[in-house]
Amino acid sequence: VWYLCALAPCYVYSLKDWQAFSVVFQKAVERASPDENLKERVANLIDSITSSVFQYTTRGLFECDKLTYTAQVTFQILLMNKEINPTELDFLLRYPAQPGVTSPVDFLSNQSWGGIKALSSMEQFRNLDRDIEGSAKRWKKFVESECPEKEKFPQEWKNKSALQQLCMMRAIRPDRMTYAVRDFVDENLGSKYIVGRSLDFATSFEESGPATPMFFILSPGVDPLKDVEKHGKKLGYTFNNRNFHNVSLGQGQEVIAEQALDLAAAEGHWVILQNIHLVAKWLGTLEKKLEQHSEGSHSAFRVFISAEPAASPEGHIIPQGILENSIKITNEPPTGMHANLHKALDNFNQDTLEMCTRENEFKNILFALCYFHAVVAERRKFGPQGWNRSYPFNTGDLTISVNVLYNYLEASSKVPYDDLRYLFGEIMYGGHITDDWDRRLCKTYLEEFIKPEMLESEFLLAPGFPLPGNMDYNSYHRYIDDVLPAESPYLYGLHPNAEIGFLTQTSEKLFRTVLELQPRDTSLGEGAGVTREEKVKALLDDILEKLTDEFNIPELMAKVEERTPYIVVAFQECERMNLLTAEIRRSLQELDLGLKGELTMTSDMETLQNALFLDMVPESWTRRAYPSMAGLGGWFADLLNRIKELETWTGDFVLPSVVWLAGFFNPQSFLTAIMQSMARKNEWPLDKMTLQCDVTKRNREDFTSPPREGAYIHGLFMEGARWDVQTGLIADARLKELTPPMPIIFIKAIPIDKQDIRSIYPCPVYKTRQRGPTYIWTFNLKTKEKPSKWVLAGVALLLQI
Secondary structure, three states, X not given: OHHHHHOOOOOOOOHHHHHHHHHHHHHHHHHOOOOOOHHHHHHHHHHHHHHHHHHHHHOOOOHHHHHHHHHHHHHHHHHHOOXXXXXXXXXXXXXXXXXXXXXOOOOOOHHHHHHHHHHHOOHHHOOHHHHHHHOHHXXXXXXXXXXXXXXXXXXXXXXXXXXXXXXXXXXXXXXXXXXXXXXXXXXXXXXXXXXXXXXXXXXXXXXXXXXXXXXXXXXXXXXXXXXXXXXXXXXXXXXXXXXXXXXXXXXXXXXXXXXXXXXXXXXXXXXXXXXXXXXXXHHHHHHHHHHHOOOOOOOOOEEEEEEOOOOOHHHOOOOHHHHHHOEEEEOOOOOOHHHHHHHHHOOXXXXXXXXXXXXXXXXXXXXXXXXXXXXXXXXXXXXXXXOOOOOOOOHHHHHHHHHHHHHHHHHOOOOOHHHHHHHHHHHHOHHHOOOHHHHHHHHHHHHHHOOHHHHOOOOEEEOOEEOOOOOOHHHHHHHHHHHOOOOOHHHHXXXXXXXXXXXXXXXXXXXXXXXXXXXXXXXXXXXXXXOHHHHHHHHHHHHHHHOOOOOOHHHHHHOOOOOOHHHHHHHHHHHHHHHHHHHHHHHHHHHHHHHHOOOOOOHHHHHHHHHHHOOOOOHHHHOOOOOOOOOHHHHHHHXXXXXXXXXXXXHHOXXXXXXXXXXXXXXXXXXHHHHHHHHHHHOOOHHHEEEEEEEOOOOHHHOOOOOOOOEEEEOOEEEOOEEEOOOOEEEOOOOOOOOOEOOOEEEEEEEHHHOOOOOEEEEEEEOOOOOHHHEEEEEEEEOOOOHHHHHHOOOEEEOOO
């Protein structure tokens, strides 16, 4: 439990929690089934205490962190009981896939095959790679099944332990790992640890007291304080009885809050303090007040606090003392389109539907707005492919939009579609949006959902979901239940691969976090007899041995006669690479001396050691590097490739026949150099030029020299769709091909007025799947479909996957 603050700063538990914790412990002992057999009685006690502490902790966790905590508890219990092999757990959490391998089978990616090869080098998985190749048909059927975690592994692999099967599943179907981990917990600890049922308020209330407030961690669109009012009513605490005080902070109400606390402590009243995160300067006073009233107050005195969680650890302002002493409870809104569409409609009633004289238009646009609201709110679950940044869209945006709709319809003879879309997309919802590509997405949704055709028959909001037309309020709710298709990315305009990508990244994050939560004084590799220091030392030596010398820039400059735009880029890249490799060498040599005992270990050295152990790129390196989402192993292999590419280019300073665009620290500078070269050659003004992007039908091997003007580039991947080489157009992605590679692209500069903008999709290019801040350029790609289809599908080009 104590490690949970690594997940979010609001998860603070300490020995001060003992008061609340001891109540949980006592009740768990009382609940444990009696047994005359001592061994059975101890087992019952352990089971009851573990289960109760688990419930006590999970009610204060957000949904996204519950499985992480559950997995951590399960692995620690099994390790303590020596029921699992630490080396196998180490593989599962780290996934040290062998880099640079090519999959010999069409149903496994190169990354998956790298995992299989790494597993096959372990004794208990020997010949796994051979068996998959030899029985490819059986394995293909297993790998491509809808829920492989429920199926039996082929051949004798089905007899492997549950953890060994998890290791194999991590390699072949990473997108199913959250489900596989749930099944693993169920099998080892029991179903009560995975059932997502929240504790009712009355049960949690029993553990509160004058010294133990209840702290509600708020989520958008949820009001947990309704539960407090409802329970208070049962016990006789109401506003009318003058023993229930509700203070909403943030508007100079601090003095009132203090008076309410003093009165309630003396008389045994209840106090609700809402939104304490809005009064940062007063929180110290509140902490002292609560401490003062924790002793000697009326036994019926209760305090209920609510606050929003901080977006980052730096923004966390709630005093530790308040969090430590409180029972922490999270309440989250329902997920999925079905629940969100009902929730959006719940903001209105039959009276709302009847208030406008232009009933048909009003009802249709109102329902379309509800669908739009549900889509933009829920789309964020798909990560950067959903939205580049996360936005706090709320019910206020929807209700104000409906008010604007009513006013405009009442005042106009025609439906002002353009005005309405502008107000909704640029002001009501657009007011939250800070990214230009997200603004385009929001605008595109509104163009698809709110237009004159919506009043005609069979207007689809999503495949299989037509706009319902003119109905009464209850019929709209019934229509959602009866007609809305099952939850899928199609409801958002996304390809099913978006869900596979989202689930894969969720799994990656789960294992990365559980690895970081491992106790620092132990090593998962203990089973293999390798200490933490030995593991770090071996990695440190390996990196220092493979790291090449820095580029000798004065020597390179002497080889150059004319500093062309391309050569300037080459020098800039060499300089940045030197800064990075110098820091890597300096920090590792310093740590090496620390590990030998020749230098005192500093906090920076310990941070570096920890990063190396956890397969993370150290912070002092990332500051001097380029954006990357890879672990240390993959990152370093990629770094060596970048150095090799630079060495080749600076060998003779002839532009490579095909340029690896992802290999640059600053790819924009290379693309700009293409324009500068053409501008100089043709004496064109740089600000009147743009890049033209022609996707060829050829691969890297087909090119032996660079083009006369411009450059051939390789190493790009498409997410959200694929490039059809035969037709030379964007096409729907194939299932499970999340980021298919692009063929070679020919980039050249042309005058802006010569560019063809018909039948093209302006496709953003990003450095990594994180998108957002890693944006570098826009490539115009040919399409026969409407560009809006690719906007909604979140189609982008990526330099790294």
